[in-house]
Amino acid sequence: MDAASRPAVVIDNGSGYSKLGFSGNSEPSFTIPTAVAVNESFLNQSDSSSNGNSIAQYNAGIMADLDFFIGEEALSHSSGIYNVNYPIHHGQVQNWDTMEKFWQQCIFNYLRCDPEDHYFLLTDSPVTTPESREYAGEIMFETFNVPGLYIAVQSVLTLAAGYSTPKSDMTGVVVDIGDGSAHVVPVVNGYVIGSSIKSFPIAGNDVTQFVLQLLQERGELIPPEDSFDIARKVKEMYCYTCSDIVKIFFHPEIYNDDFTTPLPDVIDSCVQSSPIDTRRALYKNIVLSGGSTMFKDFHKRLQNDVKKIVDDRIAASTARLGLDVKPQPVEVNVVAHSIQGYAVWFGGSVVASMPEFYESCHTKEDYEEYGASICRTSPIFKGMY
CATH class of the missing domain: 3.30.420.40 (ATPase, nucleotide binding domain)
Structure with a gap:
């Protein structure tokens, strides 16, 4: 055969x-x-x-x-x-x-x-x-x-998985957060805009380490050889994203003083550095990928924060230019799905x-x-x- x-x-x-x-x-x-x-x-x-x-x-x-x-x-x-x-x-x-x-x-x-x-x-x-x-x-x-x-x-x-848009429309921002790396990648018609890729130095393994640190600070009696595995299971089973309280991906200075840019700002920077005629389509299709994006309500918090950044920019531009006509709003849509882990x-x-x-x-x-x-x-x- x-x-x-x-x-x-x-x-x-x-x-x-x-x-x-x-x-x-x-x-x-x-x-x-x-x-x-x-x-x-x-x-x-x-x-x-x-x-x-x-x-x-x-x-x-x-x-x-x-x-x-x-x-x-x-x-x-x-x-x-x-x-x-x-x-x-x-x-x-x-x-x-x-x-x-x-x-x-x-x-x-x-x-x-x-x-x-x-x-x-x-x-x-x-x-x-x-x-x-x-x-x-x-x-x-x-x-x-x-x-x-x-x-x-x-x-x-x-994007080819087709759960966010038809496979014929291969344009969107992919927020890929795995265990060891995190990237925000703009894709237009199936082609990656390499100059606009943004890396995020906090991934799933860092969240596990953070949970382990919290367990140790609380004095939990955990066998050293099992501590990392237990922290990972705690993260996967119980962690979720609040709508307003600070969390790792959204306020990374909690974990790392060397990087203080929240994920919504990284995504916005990625889109703003892409060609101007692609930005509306990119904001409209922000697709989550990787197991570390599967925390409960992660996509809701992310969409709200990115939408606020975009709306505030439009409002500030309108006020600065003294426009009487309200500009067309920019649609922001963060796509989550049950298969985003794979x-x-x-x-x-x-x-x-x-x-x-x-x-x-x-x-x-x-x-x-x-x-x-x-x-x-x-x-x-x-x-x-």
Whole structure:
């Protein structure tokens, strides 16, 4: 059977969690921590006993490559002879060897598929460098021998999910707050306005740390080895956003004195730095993505605060210019949905289900002819607009 006739593999790698599954499904098959536990004792033993024996070092390297765990299993092996590594920090891959190990287990142990039989869609941060995309392409084509690869920007996939507007209208501001990174990204007709991307240095992991700090200050008796996990569960089960009382994302100086710009101001700055003829459409479709946007009433507070900023600016401009005619109000709409925790993956599933997907992928033949540079960019589907 031809690979193009099979469902594509969709992998959304995040700093905290990764979502894995196949195109056409409404939710990922697996959501696992992006963590790898590697047994490096083989290498340590080799260094101390081989005395330059290259064969011993080679064998130790093979054993170290084979003995590792990912996801929850990796976290359960966090003590002893295993070292837990997180290959992605703030949305960027920092360790490609560890990333390759992670993908290996995702493909063979979790999805249980042959990578040579499926096209692949990988997600990418909007601020990732072209060189990073090349590394991902090299691993996929060289190590896993995939027949085709598409690397999609996470923010575009969020809009492609189609739960905010029809998929034919790919314009909006994506507020993506995951576990390790947070970005506000304007997208116009499917294209990211790179110069207007704003990063927000507080993400889900920081909120967990803040909750843990509060628990410790209250003197809660929590086992040290379980403290972070308990704080994360407290955050996910009990945290919510008040309509007027200060909270982390809206008053970040509570957590970090180095950054004092509230999230609504970051969003407004993002839109105001975009082309003037796109701003109304961007304000009209502010789309939430990532698990750290799923606090109860988060979208209501955000919409109210952004709307107030916009209305105050219009009122101030009207008064300053002495206008008698009231200008047309700007519609501000923040979109929340039950799938926003895995909106990027779902958007990838939608995109990879389209007939244009296989035509737009970089193929193994293209890679062999032109090299990894083909992975620097991926075409936008014309059929979506």
